[in-house]
Amino acid sequence: MRNRFLRNMQMALLVTHKDLLDFWKAKMLVATFMIMPILLMSMFGFMFPRTGASNPFSGQVSTPYENAPIGVVLEDEGSFALQVADQFREVSSSKGLFKVQDFANFESAREQIVAGNIKGVVVIPVGFTKAFTSQRQATVIITVDDTNPQMASIIYGEAASIFKTISARLSASIIAKMDSSIDPSFLSEPISVERKNMIDGTTNTFQFLAPGFIALTAVMGVLAGLGAAMSREREQGTMDGLMVAPVSRYSIVVGKTLAQTVRGMIQGFLILGISMFFFGVKAYGSPLLMVFVMLLGVASFVGIGIIVTSLAAEQETAQMMMMLLQFPMMFLCGIVFPIEQLPHWLQAVGKLLPLYYAADALRKIMVLNASLNQIIRDIIVLVLYSVVTIGIAMPIFRRAMTR
């Protein structure tokens, strides 16, 4: 019994070694395999605002849309309006947020927004100085380029926050003039908010994206790779050579799965490396636990991979079937967007897929330094998924292979 198991394992490793050797010999394939995760991360890197991502060479923490061009229109020419506009310029440039350009009126600034030359405009309207001097609230108007809602909200937020800073400075000086015994900040803002992060430093979108992509790549590498590898062996005719040898069918499946797992893990770690080096992602949790979850994620898809492989008569069909699975999973399992953004019924669909749990667990380990106990729900689901799907898949595979 034990000897049989050892022999089966030995045969499985032999198949793994052969598959990896075969893969290694295809140089173009290896190159593509390495470039893919780099491309994936870079693309998403430029798509999403890189708040808090540090430059690997200078170490400087970047802000979203550094020095975005913005217009200022002074409709009011009073001294207070000029003073506020100056402060806006000063804070903008000192924080590297905006490059400020002056415009004579709103219309000319709007034209430049439409032309794509500036991202927004700040208008200090007529009556601004008068309102202030008569001790009423003075209002500035901010207009942003609405073609990109994500960018619009960031530009608006940053501009508004600059005015909040200026406003706070003003109120402090006003209060100081009135009664010096009271803390000016108490009067202007009796409650202040402080954000305490669960992790050190600033978090960024990549901290969310990276674990998801790592899980996705590891899983898809196995899913797509297993299907392609199996059908290639069948089309090539080499599957007969494996099946005619006195080797257990399970060894063949295990061996091929292991080879694909190694490939998936390499890509997963490549993504992790790139995210850490270029996109300021930090992995706070235990690397061992990460590997464990990645392996479980892979295992939870092996059964599905084998079923698809058994059903697909040829390589192309297998690959198309896997693509069909992969694409919705990117969105349904919280890889690219948080699953909470989906309608409830779609969230339920996403939660039926094991990738959701693998990504969730990986994210908790990487970002929040979760321990095994804290992700036990994810682990149980993944184990159950693996056992059930592999249990269903093996008889189907046996039948498909001896047709």
Added chain:
Amino acid sequence: MDERKTVIATHDLTKRFNGFTAVDHVNLEVMRGEIFGFLGPNGAGKTTAIRMLTTLSEPSEGTARVAGYDIRTQADDVRKRIGLVAEKLILYPRLSAVENLMFFGQLYGLNGGRLRQRVDELLRMVRLESFKNMPVGGYSSGMRQRVNIIRGLLHDPDILFMDEPTALLDPQSIQFVHDLIKELNEDGKTIVLTTHIMEEADKLSYTVGIIDHGKIVAVDTPAALKSKHGSESLLEVFLNLTGKELRDSASKNVPMRRVMGRA
């Protein structure tokens, strides 16, 4: 016939695919040490029968004993004693001959120096030792087939199944493969050979079995078959038994001259 000498015996061996019967209650015997020519038109059931005998496909009905073991219940024992030279080459094109052979050798439980020695010996036998480290994808068809043949011989099987081993080869390679088959047979191996080349079957086989529409239509020595049909060539016997019409075609034969004349 002497029961001890039978190395392959099928009992109502049958295979159905979705209602189509590819192999229909076949009863065949192959004797130890012979070359058995297994003939039949395309789609007659040869490859399906071979796949069942080599444990690659499970029979729908009936069974067979190969090398003394049941193909259904003792598949692993059968596998240890048979070699397969399939029509589709069983070689990884990106790997070299040595890498391919080492891999398959280990699947049969061979390893270390013994395996290496065996691989070298076989490569020398088919005169490929100087190309042994090149990817087999870069070989000529003849070279590839030679590696494919020795791949089936790694574990020194008692019975060798060869499915069209000379298809698409040049005359020199065909001659080489024929000599090799004879040599292996002289060394005591039983060989089941399927081929469409009747001359080849006539020249090499002790016995030929002809299968058509999944059923055995004749089994005898080539000489006996020819004399029974009063014919000079095995090709004539074959066409007498299996008909002259094209297989796998939708309509009855249209005279070729008429088709050509229209052009």
